[in-house]
Amino acid sequence: MPPDDPLDGYLRFDIAPRLDLQETPSGFRVSRFTFSRDVYLYEAVENTFRVVGKFFPPGRRSPHGAASPPTETEFHNLGLLHQLGLNRWPFRVARPLGYNPWIDHVLIVEHFDGQLLDEVIDRAIRHHHPDRLFQKLSALAAFLAALHNRTAGDRSVDFRAPYEYAGRLIESLVQKRGMARTEADEIYRLREGWWNRSCMWEDRRVIVHGDVTPSNFAFGPGQEVMVFDLERMTWADRVFDLGRLTGELKHFFLRGTGDASAAEPFIGHFLWEYCGYFPERQDAFRAITRRIPFYLGITLLRIARNSWIDDAHRRLLLNAAKENLRAMT
Numbered sequence: 001m002p003p004d005d006p007l008d009g010y011l012r013f014d015i016a017p018r019l020d021l022q023e024t025p026s027g028f029r030v031s032r033f034t035f036s037r038d039v040y041l042y043e044a045v046e047n048t049f050r051v052v053g054k055f056f057p058p059g060r061r062s063p064h065g066a067a068s069p070p071t072e073t074e075f076h077n078l079g080l081l082h083q084l085g086l087n088r089w090p091f092r093v094a095r096p097l098g099y100n101p102w103i104d105h106v107l108i109v110e111h112f113d114g115q116l117l118d119e120v121i122d123r124a125i126r127h128h129h130p131d132r133l134f135q136k137l138s139a140l141a142a143f144l145a146a147l148h149n150r151t152a153g154d155r156s157v158d159f160r161a162p163y164e165y166a167g168r169l170i171e172s173l174v175q176k177r178g179m180a181r182t183e184a185d186e187i188y189r190l191r192e193g194w195w196n197r198s199c200m201w202e203d204r205r206v207i208v209h210g211d212v213t214p215s216n217f218a219f220g221p222g223q224e225v226m227v228f229d230l231e232r233m234t235w236a237d238r239v240f241d242l243g244r245l246t247g248e249l250k251h252f253f254l255r256g257t258g259d260a261s262a263a264e265p266f267i268g269h270f271l272w273e274y275c276g277y278f279p280e281r282q283d284a285f286r287a288i289t290r291r292i293p294f295y296l297g298i299t300l301l302r303i304a305r306n307s308w309i310d311d312a313h314r315r316l317l318l319n320a321a322k323e324n325l326r327a328m329t
Helices: 006-019 070-083 117-126 130-151 160-177 181-195 238-257 264-275 281-304 311-325
Strands: 028-032 039-044 050-054 091-093 096-100 106-110 206-208 217-219 225-227 234-236
Touching: 006 039, 006 050, 006 096, 006 106, 070 091, 070 096, 070 106, 117 130, 117 217, 117 238, 130 206, 130 217, 130 225, 130 238, 130 264, 160 181, 160 281, 181 281, 181 311, 206 238, 238 264, 238 281, 238 311, 264 281, 281 311
Parallel strands: 091 225
Antiparallel strands: 028 039, 039 050, 050 106, 096 106, 206 234, 217 225
């Protein structure tokens, strides 16, 4: 990184002192993460300083309904999880080291060395190593149960937000991916069927991670879970998080095997493990699995709208999404 870059001084004199280093770094190597054009790794030339910088540069569109830059929101969200005591072993929540609105709203967090969940899933599919995926899904279930149960309040969930979100996904698929209006109308009708289901309104709202995708969690030894990317954290139905993860599992296995049912053993294991943190496991499992099909279905719609999804896989995702949205028991 050029020494005249404004970030150089910020890292050396504002961030480095918070890491208890023996000496101030004299310069930094920088590399960009492959999953985002706005996230970079900064390493000191001569010591163990390693942090992640996440930017929100001018011209970047804010998430729907966001009142602040997402990096500022994430800075506060990370701090909240630390205050709630969720950074205790086996959970590791990325430490927020700084937020600077004057340098493209950069958020600086500690760097974790761990194996991303998407790598664990890939090994289970391509190299037939399911045991590690079962183990790590148990660890992730423990973290999400701790987050949700520790923040459960007295207010009921408001199903209007995910209901409206499903509508935005449907319109995005029509406008950006050429989905036929007749198919969109079919999915809208399926969405309507969930509106009057009392189970979608009855649970207590909790703080959810908001983006439980395989690139946002990493794992160390045993049950250690590393958590980051919390810009979408919000109050919602706990099943929003569970449905996002199970939808991602469905997508990974569908893409890797062509079999829509290949993910089911892992989905069932994850949900059963999560429900083990409730006094009545069977009752919790029954209540959660009544709502899962909706949230799993809209997660598949969310994935299908991505530009990098080819038409053949998009068709598989849309068919699986509709199958889940029909599953009203």
